[in-house]
Amino acid sequence: MHRGNRQLALALGLIVSAEILVFVWRDSRSLKTGFNVQVASPRIVMLHISNSGELAINAESVPYGHLAGRLRGIFGIGAKGFLYLFPENDAPVQRIADVIDVAQRLHSENMNIQIRLVTTGSYIQPSVLD
Numbered sequence: 001m002h003r004g005n006r007q008l009a010l011a012l013g014l015i016v017s018a019e020i021l022v023f024v025w026r027d028s029r030s031l032k033t034g035f036n037v038q039v040a041s042p043r044i045v046m047l048h049i050s051n052s053g054e055l056a057i058n059a060e061s062v063p064y065g066h067l068a069g070r071l072r073g074i075f076g077i078g079a080k081g082f083l084y085l086f087p088e089n090d091a092p093v094q095r096i097a098d099v100i101d102v103a104q105r106l107h108s109e110n111m112n113i114q115i116r117l118v119t120t121g122s123y124i125q126p127s128v129l130d
Contacts, residue, residue, distance in 0.1 A: 044058075044082075044084065045057060045058065045074055045075075045081065045082070045083050045084065046058055046084045046086055046118075047083055047084065047085050047086065047099065048086050048087075048088075049085070049086070049087040049088065049091040049092075049095055049096060049099065050088055050091065051088045051089070051090040051091055053091065053092045053095040055067060055095075055099070057070060057071075057074070064095075064098065067099065067102050068102050068105065068106060071083070071102070071103070071106055071111075071113065072106065072111070075106070075111050075113055076111075080112040080114075081112070081113055081114070082113075082114050082115075082116050083103060083113050083114070083115050083116070084116045084118050085099065085100075085115050085116065085117050085118065086118045086119075087117075087119075088120075089120055100115060103115050
């Protein structure tokens with residue numbers, strides 16, 4: 001019996017050692033170097049608010065009354081997505097607030113829309129790149 005316990009312990013030790021070697025070998029094969037770059041969502045939704053308060057999703061003009069329905073069609077129920085909100089410098093503040101309210105209402109309908117505000121200050125000016 002004593003000899004059987006030693007053999008069992010040796011076998012378990014070899015199995016554990018083999019598993020550790022497999023994990024180490026697998027991680028060493030996928031050595032990560034360089035800069036981590038993530039691919040953006042295949043559908044980027046940009047909501048533009050003009051100085052006159054007009055709305056456009058990407059390049060499509062959308063009346064304010066149709067905004068909620070249009071966003072439902074884009075994101076779907078239970079979907080998760082980012083809405084990039086780009087108001088021009090002199091866009092009416094009330095229109096910006098109205099758009100945020102629409103997104104919050106949709107969020108309460110199990111649509112996980114997250115708003116990302118993009119301002120003109122967010123852009124890198126070409127002179128900075130030179």
